[in-house]
Structures are given as C-alpha cells and as structure tokens.
Amino acid sequence: MKLLTHNMLTSHVKGVTKGYPLLIKATEVKLNEVEFNPQFVSRMIPKLEWAALVQAAEELGHRQDLPGELVTDYEKNEDFLKKVHTVLLEVEVIEGCLQCPESGREFPISRGIPNMLLNEDEV
C-alpha cells in the first residue's frame, strides 16, 4: 500500500465519525524506485490532506524532511516534488495493518494489499 492511497482512505466502521486518517502499523515496509513524474506529483498535491501525509510518513520513518505545512509555489520546486514523490509512490507498506483511530478496528495489509472488508456484524 502506498501513502498516496492511504491519504485517501477512511474508516467506514459503522457509527464512526472520526475515522480519518487510519493509523498505520507496519511490520514490513519497502522503498521501491518509481520513475519521477513532477507533473503527476504537482497534480496530486492539491488533493492531499497534507498533515495526514506527513503523519503517515513519520509513522513509517520515511518523513524525508517534509515540512509540516505545504510550501507555496511548489510546482517549480523540483527538490520538494521529488521528496513528495518518494513519500507518495515509493514508500510501500507490505505487511501490517491499518487501524481505525476511533474504534480500534484493524484492517490487515498482506503482500502490499489492504483488506478493507468489514465483517457482517459491523455492517
């Protein structure tokens, strides 16, 4: 699971109102090399919840000196975009789980793939 995806996921456990962001408890994290595409990164940045991204990167020990607040005029800042690129697309949680911050319910991640299915009584 990449942090771009994690940034857009929320807990959908019944009754939960503060299900975002999901906490990451990773037992295996990989750093892949993915071709850097500054246009894609620039396009994604406005869609992101910046604080949640930094928090997640921090949780995985891959913060890459991302600032706590989004810098202005980032489109031309290649160094900054490269860091965001690494955090969004190159850091991958292979094993672990995502945890609902309100209910504590855990969603397992195996082979890089989160399983978000709820059980029949949680629906």
Added chain:
Amino acid sequence: MARSVCAKSVFELWGHGRTHSDLRSSLMNYPREEMSLFMSRDSTYKIDVYTFNKTLLFSDRIKRIDAMDYLPFEGAVSLKNPQHIFTLIEDYGTDPNNIPEDPNYIYFGRWIADGQRELIRSHSVKNRHFIGNTSMDAGLSFIMANHAKVQENDLVFDPFVGTGSLLVACSHFGAYVCGTDIEYNTIHGKGRSSRKNQKWRGPDENIRANLRQYGTEKTYVDVMVSDASKPVWRTGALFDAIVTDPPYGIRESTRRTGSHKDITKPPDAVYTDSHVPVSQAYHLSDIFTDLLNFSAHRLVTGGRLVYWLPVYRPEYCEEMVPSHPCLRLLSNCEQMLSSHTARRLITMEKIKDPEELDSLSHLADPRFSPYQGHNAFREKYFSGLNKRSCKEDAKSDVGGK
C-alpha cells in the same frame, strides 16, 4: 489518431469514383497546387494499394501503381522511408463469399496517420500474464478509456477491478490507476487459473504484473480488497475518471458483505484471520445506484464515469438507464450478447457537486428506479437456457441408468 482503436487510418481524399476512369476525372478536378505541395522534386514518396475484401496479385498491384502516372509526381520513389505516402483504395464490398470482379468504389488520397488498432493485438488478453473469466478484451478496454477521456497524469479508479484489464488500458494513456474488488483471490492473484491448460495461477499473476508486462508499472498505485457498496474513501473529489465493468450476476456473482441471518459473534468477539465475511445478494439496481452516487461524490467536476449496464432487450427502454442529478449522460452504446440480452456502454460526466437534496433524491430509491426489473436479469438471461436444459435432462434420464 493517437488514441482511436476504431479508426484504422486517415487519408486526405484527393479523388474517388466507381471506375478508374471516374477516379481519374475526379483527380483532375483536385487543385494542382494542393497536390504539388507533396510532390516536389526533392521529396520522396511511395504509393500503396489497399484492396478491401480481395487479394490482388503482385503484378496487378504494380499495374495499378503505374496507371497513376497521370498525376504530377516529381519526387523520387522511396519504399523504405518515404516522406509522403499516397494510397489507392479499392472497395470490393463486405461479402467474402461474393467478391466482385471490379471494385464497387475507388479512392485515392494522401496518407495522414494510422490509428491504434495495433493495440488490440499487442495488448490482447490471450497473451496477458493475468486474466480472469470475465477480463475485458483489449479493444473494448481502450474504447472505454477513450470514452472516459483518460489523460496522462490522471488518477483513475475501478471499483470492480477484477484482473485489471481496464486499468491496463488507462495506464497505457498515462493515467495512474487504482482499483478494488470484493474477491480476495482475484486481487491477490490466487486460485484457479482461467486458462485451459493451467490449473492454478502462478506467482507472477496479478494486476501489478499486468502493468509491468506492458511497461506501465510506474502508474500502479494500489489495489485493495473492498466492497464497492461500502466505499472506503474520504470525502473530496479524488478521481479524474471511474472506469468499470460491474458484475452482471451471470458469470461473476453480485454480492456485498452483510447477512440476512441474525448475527451471532464468536464467543471471544474476535474473528480469526481466515474468516471470510458472509455476503448477501447485491441487487443489480443497487449496484448502479451506488456507483452513480459514489461517482457524483468522488469524481472531479468534468470527470467521467464509464461502465457497462446489462439489459434484457425485450424490456429495455431509455428511461431504464440509471440517472443522477450531478451526472450528465453523454452516450449509451449497445453491444448485443444474445438475441434477448445486451450490455450498454454508458458514459456520464460530472457536472456539479452533490448537495444535500441530491442524496435524498427519490431517484436513488430502487423502488422508483425503472431499472429495478433488472434485478431479475440473471433469471431472464437463463430463462431460454433453462427450458432447453430441462429437455436435455429429461432425455438423458431416459437414456441413462
């Protein structure tokens, strides 16, 4: 032409006619100045001859090329790398069992560009690493990506991703792709193979491997096991396009997590890892209500939803196509599956963000949806087959022990 898999080639038409002499008259009427732009002394060219529905002998091909010498060609012929290509096209009709002696019609023009029909062969599901029983074929996948106007650097989502055929096509056009599916085995690339000579899926059979096969792995974002009726995405316009082929209830079951029975939790209230959530029927009309509602909330304004809608032809009417106040219907194209069933490729564009009222709209209520009858699509699909198989069973009972 950089996108179309429907158009084979584009030509600048210079002349046409029923016979070669009509063609010649027509060409004489084409402005010389327009022709000589491409026929100058220092340019190179070649002439192609295409005959639709007929095979010409090589010598006949040469005769036709030579017969064009009434045109003011001044450049040099280069078969390997010409600057300009001129094409003579002869149409011999569409019946391979009844090929006329002379062409029905003849065209001549300057070749401009080819379309992307090669993708149908290069991305054929036959050669793909990872396929399933209902993987969308390459041609239709690319057509869907075009209907969705998928652009480079878009973020595209498929909530019924299966083996990722639609993501393969979208990633080819430079979009970053993600998908979900309720089926654990398909997402993980496990279980029985869909190939005739193979029993189980191998280790390199998954959606990511498919993108890797075509060199677009860098656009792989994620796939997840998830129930499309219970979306896991936070609020906001996240996706540039949603391209999907929901299950019809025939070859893949339609289901969602949840149970009609009284739920009794295990004594320690903890499910083991191997617990597979119980699923209940996901009525076909609900799939589309949920899909349209999800799209209205999660697409960027101007973003598109493209999906297949299965229909029972004898009862189909346009009012059955699901609607939503925030989505405008752009196109509705039928592909027949049998005399009484078809699927329709629906394209919608998000025109505005949903307001409170929209989510209360009675249109979302399945009882009012004219599509509601399609919950019985599965029964109607099999109704003809059932009658036949009953007869066959009766026969075999008589013949067997």
